[in-house]
Amino acid sequence: xxxxxxxxxxxxxxxxxxxxxxxxxxxxxxxxxxxxxxxxxxxxxxxxxxxxxxxxxxxxxxxxxxxxxxxxxxxxxxxxxxxxxxxxxxxxxxxxxxxxxxxxxxxxxxxxxxxxxxxxxxxxxxxxxxxxxxxxxxxxxxxxxxxxxxxxxxxxxxx
Numbered sequence: 054x055x056x057x058x059x060x061x062x063x064x065x066x067x068x069x070x071x072x073x074x075x076x077x078x079x080x081x082x083x084x085x086x087x088x089x090x091x092x093x094x095x096x097x098x099x100x101x102x103x104x105x106x107x108x109x110x111x112x113x114x115x116x117x118x119x120x121x122x123x124x125x126x127x128x129x130x131x132x133x134x135x136x137x138x139x140x141x142x143x144x145x146x147x148x149x150x151x152x153x154x155x156x157x158x159x160x161x162x163x164x165x166x167x168x169x170x171x172x173x174x175x176x177x178x179x180x181x182x183x184x185x186x187x188x189x190x191x192x193x194x195x196x197x198x199x200x201x202x203x204x205x206x207x208x209x210x211x212x
Contacts, residue, residue: 058095065099065195085199096122101193120195128200131207144194
């Protein structure tokens with residue numbers, strides 16, 4: 054295990070942190086490849102500390118929940134809602150499927166008028182997405198943001 058892998062493992066296993074880890078290097082040096090081919094498998098082998106890990110004081114891999122790395126490219130993002138939507142889609146694989154994509158696109162056309170008719174509530178896209186999201190259930194995810202240098206400056210100034 055190299056120094057970066059040890060650092061990442063200590064970071065994930067820490068009870069709490071007030072910082073993030075940045076892997077820096079020249080463009081094209083293989084940072085994303087290293088992340089996906091080396092660090093993601095390491096992250097996927099790390100058990101999450103949950104109450105369900107121990108059943109009758111006996112730990113088994115069958116009962117363990119492991120961390121899941123989530124890859125998010127920041128390239129071209131211009132607002133925080135777009136980032137939230139990308140995260141939501143990544144942690145909810147259904148929305149990456151054809152059916153999920155069709156439902157997401159048709160959601161405003163179908164759901165909003167029905168809600169308006171039966172409840173008097175009107176939803177715009179942002180409200181609909183916020184209603185679907187439950188970002189509090191992200192403790193087992195390790196979010197890996199890539200392309201920080203390509204992040205649109207508008208996102209930084211609008212947040």
